[in-house]
Amino acid sequence: MAVAGSGKKETIHIDQAYGRRLAENVIAKHPVPPFDRSPYDGFAIRAKDSKTASRDHPVTFRIAGEIAAGDVFTGEVKEQEAVRIMTGAQIPDECDAVVMFELTAEHSDEKNKYMTIKRPFTEGDNVSFAGEDTKEGRVLVEKGESINPGVMALLATFGYSTVEVAEKPVIGVFATGSELLDVHEKLEPGKIRNSNAHMILAQIERAGAEPLYLGKLPDQFDLCLSAIQKALGKVDMLITTGGVSVGDYDLLPDIYKEIGANVLFNKVAMRPGSVTTVAETNGKILFGLSGNPSACYVGFELFVRPVVLHRSFAKEPHLKKVTARLMGDFLKPNPFTRFVRSAIEIKDGCLEVDPSGFNKSNAVAVLAYTDVLMVLPGGTRNFKKGDMVDVLLLDSDKGSEWPWE
């Protein structure tokens, strides 16, 4: 976690807050509701005045006034008096119950308006009490949590016109590979379009960081070296895809050496993404993700995303782990822990995981239907339909502390 660094805060306007992560606790600055109020359109009464009311002996109240939501009743409510009150309006001090319009009958004479009821009410009937939702001083949402629409409601409730949030780390992205074409270019022999960059830019956004696309680089040492050196000044972290394995044109390992980066690891016992390399130089983290799309995708979610969340004060920065039932056999042996890109659905009240389809490290089609990474531990094999397995949720803003026990 030392290398992961620490997060920075910034203060933003509430209108920009949706989707960001809190850098401060959201505290109830006053009780909610702030005053006893009516949950119905009806009449506020003193419950004791209704004690004798029954079908045969209705009790009559003189209507002493009316209060709309936003108004406050200034008079005094006396014995056998009621005040017309609307939903959300503050209940007059002397009153302690509310009768819905539907349970009253109204009439009037030359001087006054009246209403009658045919049943008694007790103190507190139909009162929405001050503080029943939340008491003052309660921590409602903790620093590090994501600001969802409900949190937006709380920020507004308590007058947070500005809010402290985690600054989004800026993550630069280079796609490396002389075979790469831009998205608008026509296919030509031996070439493919650069899909990883667009995928990673979206993953960066999903993780809550700021993507900075720096372009694609051909597999030429000097060019890559100077581009990476230059880019480091502009970003908090730098992702490259491709060129990280043992091929003649896999230049990243030598580039890390040349810039004197501290390589934290350059292989991981997992599939896909075994070539994932992470290095650090002057407080900047370099993620050397695989060129293979599925391996690149998994490398991001397992290694980059947790760093983003850690810097955003999330207490559980790793992907949320839950269990699911396998929808079909997965018989392949797993010499190393496998993270299978899979879809999920709910069937008979149970989460089911479908790992079917072409699922190699270079697979791209499956990614469009990937909701989870199904975790099959190293040293296992022959998973059967119906087996319970761990899955890591990709679209949840909740996390796990450390999901891969």
Ligand SMILES: Nc1nc2c(c(=O)[nH]1)N[C@H]1C(S)=C(S)[C@@H](COP(=O)(O)OP(=O)(O)OC[C@H]3O[C@@H](n4cnc5c(N)ncnc54)[C@H](O)[C@@H]3O)O[C@H]1N2
């Ligand atoms: N002799 C060995 N060969 C390989 C090993 C090994 O251990 N020994 N590891 C294999 C594994 S596992 C993987 S994963 C790949 C990793 O390769 P690199 O990260 O070096 O990536 P590249 O060689 O540049 O490209 C691999 C593959 O991905 C395609 N690619 C690259 N960039 C993109 C992009 N931006 N968008 C879409 N596709 C991309 C590229 O054309 C290649 O097909 O190495 C194995 N080899």
Ligand code: MOO
């Ligand atoms: O790193 Mo490779 O993705 O294990 O296939």
Ligand SMILES: [Mg+2]
């Ligand atoms: Mg390679």
